[in-house]
Amino acid sequence: MEELKKAVAKEALSFVDDDMVIGLGTGSTTAYFIKLLGELIREEELEVYGIPTSHQSRLLAIESGIPVISLDETDAIDIAVDGADEVDPNLNLIKGRGAALTMEKIIEYRAGTFIVLVDESKLVERLGEKMPVPIEVIPAAWRAIAEELEVFNAKAELRMGVKKDGPVITDNGNFILDAKFERIEDPLDMEIELNTIPGVVENGIFADIADVVLVGTRDGVKKLER
Ligand SMILES: O=C(CO)[C@H](O)[C@H](O)COP(=O)(O)O
Incomplete structure (x- = not known):
């Protein structure tokens, strides 16, 4: 590899x-x-x-x-x-x-x-087949956003640190939610849609x-x- x-x-x-x-x-x-x-x-x-x-x-x-x-x-x-x-x-x-x-x-x-x-x-044949979609979020909003992601049939987990207690903190000082989607039909639509949720900084669909x-x-x- x-x-x-x-x-x-x-x-x-x-x-x-x-x-x-x-x-x-x-x-x-x-x-x-x-x-x-x-x-x-x-x-x-x-x-x-x-x-x-x-x-x-x-x-x-x-x-x-x-x-x-x-x-x-x-x-x-x-x-x-x-x-x-x-x-x-x-x-x-x-x-x-x-x-x-x-x-x-x-x-x-x-x-x-x-x-x-x-x-x-x-x-992969379809995005999300193996990997969750990482979503960078404002820390205060993480739980509300994780709940809102259920509307998209996604289960989100707060990413936890390794060699650090508590959540991963990004280079920008935010949290990461890893969202496992049942199915992503249209990647561009989903990318745009996720970024409309208040508190989402950016998502990992490119x-x-x-x-x-x-x-x-x-x-x-x-x-x-x-
Ligand atoms: O998106 C990334 C980091 O945010 C990496 O580019 C992606 O995870 C691939 O990493 P690797 O080459 O180690 O498999």
């Missing part, structure tokens, strides 16, 4: 060019990309800037020698590279296992090309924004495009 992650991360380097601003996703697959990007910048003396989507990617980018800027310091993001938890046949995604979904969506939505890195185990998905398989890297 680690070999498949490394292979897609390496393939994603072919999208990198000099003078680019690159959105840096979060998670174990993107971590390989960030390290390789640091090496490429050094070897080819590229002038490339990274915009991190989380504390994790910011720390790793700095460690890898990638100059880091914030969203308000640039007019345009050329490409963004990130992992995903599920990918459906229309390249709609579920993201947010790493609780970084809000900043990921802000940056990836604005990227000229959004490239997703997954291994073949992440491909419909219609991935341009390219690089899939690591035992037979090599496959490229899916919209």
